[in-house]
Amino acid sequence: GAVVSQHPSRVICKSGTSVKIECRSLDFQATTMFWYRQFPKQSLMLMATSNEGSKATYEQGVEKDKFLINHASLTLSTLTVTSAHPEDSSFYICSARQLDTQYFGPGTRLTVL
Amino acid sequence: SQKIEQNSEALNIQEGKTATLTCNYTNYSPAYLQWYRQDPGRGPVFLLLIRENEKEKRKERLKVTFDTTLKQSLFHITASQPADSATYLCALAYYNAGNNRKLIWGLGTSLAVNP
Numbered sequence: 570g571a572v573v574s575q576h577p578s579r580v581i582c583k584s585g586t587s588v589k590i591e592c593r594s595l596d597f598q599a600t601t602m603f604w605y606r607q608f609p610k611q612s613l614m615l616m617a618t619s620n621e622g623s624k625a626t627y628e629q630g631v632e633k634d635k636f637l638i639n640h641a642s643l644t645l646s647t648l649t650v651t652s653a654h655p656e657d658s659s660f661y662i663c664s665a666r667q668l669d670t671q672y673f674g675p676g677t678r679l680t681v682l
Numbered sequence: 683s684q685k686i687e688q689n690s691e692a693l694n695i696q697e698g699k700t701a702t703l704t705c706n707y708t709n710y711s712p713a714y715l716q717w718y719r720q721d722p723g724r725g726p727v728f729l730l731l732i733r734e735n736e737k738e739k740r741k742e743r744l745k746v747t748f749d750t751t752l753k754q755s756l757f758h759i760t761a762s763q764p765a766d767s768a769t770y771l772c773a774l775a776y777y778n779a780g781n782n783r784k785l786i787w788g789l790g791t792s793l794a795v796n797p
Contacts (some may be wrong), residue, residue: 675724676725
């Protein structure tokens with residue numbers, strides 16, 4: 570099956586620093602990747618859709634200057650949380666689409682102190 | 683308002699029994715529906731996709747049905763095992779007013795299979 574990796578799996582940082590999360594499709598090329606965040610006991614919340622070679626499309630209420638997305642190749646998308654604050658602490662999950670199915674990475678637990 | 687609902691209560695069943703999970707939706711023009719499994723602290727894992735013109739799909743011990751008249755999908759796990767314990771998410775792909783395809787996620791149903 571399609572495999573998506575995500576790195577790092579866990580990160581703890583100080584308030585005000587920036588954190589970069591990488592998402593890679595390992596055995597397929599993905600024109601479209603997605604970034605989600607998930608709070609405990611809640612559904613997946615789509616943050617943005619990342620398209621290779623073009624600007625990401627952000628969902629309403631998601632600050633594009635705070636959550637920078639780059640999709641420079643067909644196998645790699647990155648999410649940078651800039652000037653992170655404690656309220657940004659969450660579980661961030663990426664997915665890559667192959668045909669009609671999204672395949673998810675294992676997620677990144679971000680804790681901002 | 684448009685929404686997708688899954689059993690909010692956790693489901694506890696005995697090993698060997700069939701688990702049945704429900705996903706209901708309203709006011710969507712569906713394209714297809716997917717079921718995923720999510721373990722604590724992990725990303726969702728794709729299980730099955732069923733299209734709006736399909737009634738049933740099977741994969742090993744899993745079976746999904748899709749009734750667009752009832753606006754409901756049922757997800758069955760037969761001969762359940764403790765290893766099947768997880769949260770199961772349904773996701774509905776639909777076309778919005780601008781004919782763009784969107785995906786909406788349910789909150790998930792927690793399944794516990796007791797040995």
